Amino acid sequence: MSSALPANLEKGTSLWKDARHRLFQNKLAVLGLLVIIFIFSACFIGGPIMHKMGIDPNKQDLSNQFSGPSSGHLLGTDQLGRDLLIRILDGGQISLLIAVLATCLTVSIGIVYGGIAGYVGGRLGNTMMRIVDGLLAMPFIIIVILFRELISARVEIAGLYLTDHWDWNRDLVIRFSNILPLLIAIAAFGWLTMSRIVRTSAASLAQQEFVEAARSLGLSHRRILFRHMLPNMLGPIIIYATLTIPSFILYEATLSFIGLGIEPPNSSWGTLIKEGANFLETKPAMIYYPSLVFSMTLFAFNFLGDGLRDALDPKAAKD
Amino acid sequence: MLRTILHRLLQTLIVVFVLVSFTFIAVRLIPGNPFADEKAMQPHLRERVAEPFGLNASYPEQFGLYWKNILTKGDFGLSTSLFGRSVNEIIAHSFPISLTLGIFAMIIALLIGIPSGVLAALRKNSMIDYGSMIFAMAGICVPAFVLGPLLQLWIARNFDSLNVAGWERPSDILLPAFTLGVGVAAYVARLTRGGMLDILSQDYIRTARAKGVPTFTILRRHALRPALLPTVTFLGPAFAAIITGSFVVETVFQVPGMGQHFITAVTSKDYFLLQGIVLFYGVLMGGANLLVDIALAAMNPRLREGS
Amino acid sequence: MRIAKALLTLSTGLLIASCENRTSVEKATEAGILVIGNSNEPKGLDLHLVSGVLESNIIRALFEGLCVEHPSEDGIALPGAAASWSANDDFTVWTFKLQPEGQWSDGVPVTAHDFVFSYQRMLHPKIPAKYSDMLYFIKGAEDYNKERNPDPNSIGARAIDDHTLEITLRGPTPFLPEITKHYTWYPVPRHIVLEYGKIYSAFTDWTDPGNMESNGPFKLKSWNPTHHIEVERNLHYWDAKTVSLNGIRYLPISNTYTESRMFLDDQIHMTYTLPPEMIPYAQEHMPEMLRQEPYVGVRFMRVNTLNKALDDPRVRHALAAAINQSALIDGVLRGGQLPAHGITPPFGDYVTPNAVNFDPEKARKLLADAGYPGGKGFPEFKFLTTDRDAGRRNAEAFQAMWKEHLGINIRIEQREWTTYLQRQYDADYDICAGGWIGDYLDPTTFLEMWIKDGGNNNTAWSSKEYEAKLREAENTADAKRRLEILAEAETILVTDLPVIPVYWYTTNYLLRPEVEGWEPLLLNNHPFKFVRLKKN
Numbered sequence A: 001m002s003s004a005l006p007a008n009l010e011k012g013t014s015l016w017k018d019a020r021h022r023l024f025q026n027k028l029a030v031l032g033l034l035v036i037i038f039i040f041s042a043c044f045i046g047g048p049i050m051h052k053m054g055i056d057p058n059k060q061d062l063s064n065q066f067s068g069p070s071s072g073h074l075l076g077t078d079q080l081g082r083d084l085l086i087r088i089l090d091g092g093q094i095s096l097l098i099a100v101l102a103t104c105l106t107v108s109i110g111i112v113y114g115g116i117a118g119y120v121g122g123r124l125g126n127t128m129m130r131i132v133d134g135l136l137a138m139p140f141i142i143i144v145i146l147f148r149e150l151i152s153a154r155v156e157i158a159g160l161y162l163t164d165h166w167d168w169n170r171d172l173v174i175r176f177s178n179i180l181p182l183l184i185a186i187a188a189f190g191w192l193t194m195s196r197i198v199r200t201s202a203a204s205l206a207q208q209e210f211v212e213a214a215r216s217l218g219l220s221h222r223r224i225l226f227r228h229m230l231p232n233m234l235g236p237i238i239i240y241a242t243l244t245i246p247s248f249i250l251y252e253a254t255l256s257f258i259g260l261g262i263e264p265p266n267s268s269w270g271t272l273i274k275e276g277a278n279f280l281e282t283k284p285a286m287i288y289y290p291s292l293v294f295s296m297t298l299f300a301f302n303f304l305g306d307g308l309r310d311a312l313d314p315k316a317a318k319d
Numbered sequence B: 001m002l003r004t005i006l007h008r009l010l011q012t013l014i015v016v017f018v019l020v021s022f023t024f025i026a027v028r029l030i031p032g033n034p035f036a037d038e039k040a041m042q043p044h045l046r047e048r049v050a051e052p053f054g055l056n057a058s059y060p061e062q063f064g065l066y067w068k069n070i071l072t073k074g075d076f077g078l079s080t081s082l083f084g085r086s087v088n089e090i091i092a093h094s095f096p097i098s099l100t101l102g103i104f105a106m107i108i109a110l111l112i113g114i115p116s117g118v119l120a121a122l123r124k125n126s127m128i129d130y131g132s133m134i135f136a137m138a139g140i141c142v143p144a145f146v147l148g149p150l151l152q153l154w155i156a157r158n159f160d161s162l163n164v165a166g167w168e169r170p171s172d173i174l175l176p177a178f179t180l181g182v183g184v185a186a187y188v189a190r191l192t193r194g195g196m197l198d199i200l201s202q203d204y205i206r207t208a209r210a211k212g213v214p215t216f217t218i219l220r221r222h223a224l225r226p227a228l229l230p231t232v233t234f235l236g237p238a239f240a241a242i243i244t245g246s247f248v249v250e251t252v253f254q255v256p257g258m259g260q261h262f263i264t265a266v267t268s269k270d271y272f273l274l275q276g277i278v279l280f281y282g283v284l285m286g287g288a289n290l291l292v293d294i295a296l297a298a299m300n301p302r303l304r305e306g307s
Numbered sequence C: 001m002r003i004a005k006a007l008l009t010l011s012t013g014l015l016i017a018s019c020e021n022r023t024s025v026e027k028a029t030e031a032g033i034l035v036i037g038n039s040n041e042p043k044g045l046d047l048h049l050v051s052g053v054l055e056s057n058i059i060r061a062l063f064e065g066l067c068v069e070h071p072s073e074d075g076i077a078l079p080g081a082a083a084s085w086s087a088n089d090d091f092t093v094w095t096f097k098l099q100p101e102g103q104w105s106d107g108v109p110v111t112a113h114d115f116v117f118s119y120q121r122m123l124h125p126k127i128p129a130k131y132s133d134m135l136y137f138i139k140g141a142e143d144y145n146k147e148r149n150p151d152p153n154s155i156g157a158r159a160i161d162d163h164t165l166e167i168t169l170r171g172p173t174p175f176l177p178e179i180t181k182h183y184t185w186y187p188v189p190r191h192i193v194l195e196y197g198k199i200y201s202a203f204t205d206w207t208d209p210g211n212m213e214s215n216g217p218f219k220l221k222s223w224n225p226t227h228h229i230e231v232e233r234n235l236h237y238w239d240a241k242t243v244s245l246n247g248i249r250y251l252p253i254s255n256t257y258t259e260s261r262m263f264l265d266d267q268i269h270m271t272y273t274l275p276p277e278m279i280p281y282a283q284e285h286m287p288e289m290l291r292q293e294p295y296v297g298v299r300f301m302r303v304n305t306l307n308k309a310l311d312d313p314r315v316r317h318a319l320a321a322a323i324n325q326s327a328l329i330d331g332v333l334r335g336g337q338l339p340a341h342g343i344t345p346p347f348g349d350y351v352t353p354n355a356v357n358f359d360p361e362k363a364r365k366l367l368a369d370a371g372y373p374g375g376k377g378f379p380e381f382k383f384l385t386t387d388r389d390a391g392r393r394n395a396e397a398f399q400a401m402w403k404e405h406l407g408i409n410i411r412i413e414q415r416e417w418t419t420y421l422q423r424q425y426d427a428d429y430d431i432c433a434g435g436w437i438g439d440y441l442d443p444t445t446f447l448e449m450w451i452k453d454g455g456n457n458n459t460a461w462s463s464k465e466y467e468a469k470l471r472e473a474e475n476t477a478d479a480k481r482r483l484e485i486l487a488e489a490e491t492i493l494v495t496d497l498p499v500i501p502v503y504w505y506t507t508n509y510l511l512r513p514e515v516e517g518w519e520p521l522l523l524n525n526h527p528f529k530f531v532r533l534k535k536n
Helices: A007-013 A015-025 A027-053 A084-120 A123-137 A142-165 A170-177 A179-206 A211-215 A220-255 A269-277 A285-312 A315-317 B003-030 B041-053 B059-073 B087-122 B127-141 B144-154 B170-200 B203-210 B213-227 B229-244 B248-250 B259-269 B272-301 B301-306 C002-016 C024-030 C053-062 C112-123 C130-135 C141-145 C190-195 C256-264 C279-285 C313-321 C325-333 C359-369 C390-406 C416-427 C444-450 C464-474 C477-498
Strands: C035-038 C067-069 C076-077 C082-087 C091-096 C157-161 C163-166 C218-224 C229-235 C246-250 C290-303 C382-384 C410-415 C431-437 C501-508
Touching: A007 B229, A015 A285, A027 A084, A027 A285, A027 B127, A084 A220, A084 A269, A084 A285, A084 B170, A084 C024, A123 B003, A123 B272, A142 A170, A142 A269, A142 B003, A142 B259, A142 C024, A211 A220, A220 A269, A220 A285, A220 B127, A220 B144, A220 C091, A220 C313, A269 B144, A285 B127, A285 B170, B003 B059, B003 B272, B003 C112, B041 C130, B041 C359, B087 B127, B087 B170, B087 B213, B087 B248, B087 B259, B087 B272, B127 B170, B144 B170, B144 B248, B144 C256, B170 B213, B170 B229, B170 B248, B213 B229, B229 B259, B229 B272, B248 B259, B259 B272, C024 C035, C024 C082, C035 C256, C053 C218, C053 C229, C053 C246, C076 C082, C082 C157, C091 C431, C112 C130, C112 C157, C112 C190, C112 C256, C130 C141, C218 C246, C229 C501, C279 C290, C313 C359, C313 C390, C313 C477, C313 C501, C325 C390, C325 C501, C390 C410, C390 C431, C410 C416, C410 C431, C416 C431, C416 C477, C444 C464, C464 C477
Parallel strands: C035 C246, C382 C410, C382 C431
Antiparallel strands: C067 C076, C082 C091, C091 C163, C157 C163, C218 C229, C229 C246, C290 C431, C290 C501
16 A cells, blocks of 8 residues: 555645646646547537527438538538538537446446445355356347337337426437437446446455444444445546446447447437448548547547546556 | 355356346347248248247247257257257357457457557656557547448558458458457556556566666566556456457458357347357356456465455 | 367468469459359248348259249240240140259259149148248149148149149239249259158258259359358259359358448459449449349338328328439439339339329428428327438438428337338338339239238228229239239329338449349349359
């Protein structure tokens, strides 16, 4: 615990402040953070502004296909004459939302499940982990298809109820209601790895003195787990969560590749790239623009994640 | 030790049983008929078609028969999408291909990942660090279904000795293995870099450095082996992931492996083939994890007590 | 052990491969082997059990029917397994004289008994033959198949002697020779089928390489699932001197973009298809290799008439007239398809009624007449399509056109193939994409499917009048009059419009110039025995 402590900790800086300092030393991680901020604002602020300006992502113009960049279409138009930029931004909303929400879900499930398995340990904890191992072999495509069939229709009824009775924006509700099956399916698969990470750190924490002390004080298990152990597990969790987001964006794209993506005419980065890849020989702009944004985002998240790992917990790299 | 292993094996089998049972139910819950195609089935034919596969029985009966055939005859049933081919035959035929591809992909991943990781750790927060990590990370930032076609277009089309796709010549393995391997290379590089940084900060390495021992000698003699431990533990699950996740690469490069069968089995509701592949994957994953745990326990006596 | 060996050969092979300078396709040409993309792994090779186009591509090389396709002209039946044939006056009884030299690939003679056996097997109540209705032209076939008559000898196919086959039909069928080109009418080797099972055993091993014997220009050499199927010259074929190819290699390349790239990299002689994005590229870079040919098939959408709003012919005509077919073809499909103004594609002397044309004015008026002026009050409905790229492209275009011209909102549902089909059969959709490829060159192949309980109807629409017309045509021996009656039937169909035709298919594919004897054919059933490879 002590040998790796950097010298500047002696000045009495807090762990978090120190971590921030180390993070900012890593230029790539800082760049990643800036790119992420940029992409998020472009998608979630720029996109709606373009909508307000009257640029419709689904407006087709079959007489104006594959036009190059122009003042009307900054990145040109796609195979159906739709503005490519707004489709990339709207697609980003979907992809990022799926990834971030799925990460939140996996982190919550992972903390509870992995935390309990690690804290309880013994035979029960081991069995819980064997279940995780087995589920990793689950054909997640089936889960997507199943959820789409079982959930979609019901979500839609609920969504339409909201639009009819509470006057919600119909397009928006429809757009976001059909990410739900994808979201659940990705989360159903993603929590497994999260649980393993949490379990590893929980298992080592459970044997430390302060947990022993809390136990001997007669605190409830729930209190020990969430009040005392959780804050100490935050480091690896945050790191892993940052690295999970890009892998979920990639999942979404892979699902789109096998035809299980978001419902047309809406776009996600996955569907844009999948369709764009078909134009590799003929209209490479269709694939280059979306992949560029996509890969940039993924790089940014990965570098930020690695930077956080270096800064927060140099030893977590072992996981 | 032996008892623990046996115990783990039993647990794995139970998990696989649950997994296959779930698949059994899930695939039947999704609307769709394994025999459907554009030419509609006349009503009087529906039962006739399902008969040779035993699919006219009730679900519990089918379930019982499925497990009975596996346990008594080792028979995983007949594929419905490839009329009359047994699932055993399909897996026996396609798994060696996926395995070969996986081994090559793994080698490529290590060849890219370990040097990148070591370089990055030696020059932390320098341009070399950033450069080698960007290189290693390309695989998890560019989807395989983009990287694959790009390689086909940029490389295969320009080299006569490389085919765009197919599984005819020995050289055909290079591009798919590379596409599959770079996806893993990023993780290998990351783990190697982390492990390396950890070791490089240890006192004995610092001492050696202070004494003026050349970097390369330090690496070879002292640092590399302990630094690679986290990478080694990762190899088991990574290998299983390569095998089960190869369907995109197999489709893009027209490799006749298990991944393609898996996708076909899902989309065409090939019940027995899907159950068979899930079962196989489950055993594979369980086996990989077990091997890793045994290896870990052998290397680290403290963990042996814990689990 | 197998793996270690594979690794070893692979690594040594890498060295050898780098010294190679001829392309795969050049080597294949030299060896007289035609290498073609065949889209997917065939479900099987038992011609009684399969029903797809890609299976038929292989079966056509292995087996031969009574008549075979002319290499370059439609509607001509050349002698195949039958050397000659004749019919009685009203075309209800046909007599086929088989080739006296006809042999299976193991040297056993092909006899009329093989044909009778084959038809009895396909119609057997225990054989799951989806295409059995292709034999319903034969008298008694339907009754036996549907277990109304248990006697297989009641089927109107009889072997008069070893080389004379007499077929009695349920009605006048002047175009029977055309039908016998379809693989459902091919013979199976009785001695082989019975060696591996009973007449009614499905899924036996008789189609495995080494077991199967066939009567066509080629025989099965090897079958490596999801890898390739290879056929080689059949030395016992009666017309072996005509056959030029030494073999054909079928590659199940499911990704069409990969297939095109393999073609461009000189790995295959011919692609199965060419995706729309690649068509302009091919037009620019290799016009001499691009083939765009008419194909008897129609793309349409089924309308579920159980849906209240859609159960109004005016609404359906409005939806049809709002689709700009030419814009779709030129802008999205790019394959030179034809705008479909009726269901049956153009061929022969049949005149398809002209019912559907792009006319946004008329479309809006019709919709207003139906009670939804400007699309107001029209319920949002769903458009069911497949998860393939083509399905998505078309659906997005329809969606935008209906929105623009009618002010109607639709949702697109993409489902994977089997789920899509199931929902269609269950009539669990509002509007659903669909298509049909003719089995033979006669309008009935497109019209019979819309009868009540026809299996492929699925629109809940039916018309007694329409079916009466079809039955009337069935009993008309005069070819011209018959086509007129069928056109009247189709007029009834397109007036009600439970299916909205969109376009008539073309085939788009790439073909290398050294492949000769591969001419445009409407059914795309190219006879491999006439195909040649020009060697340099």
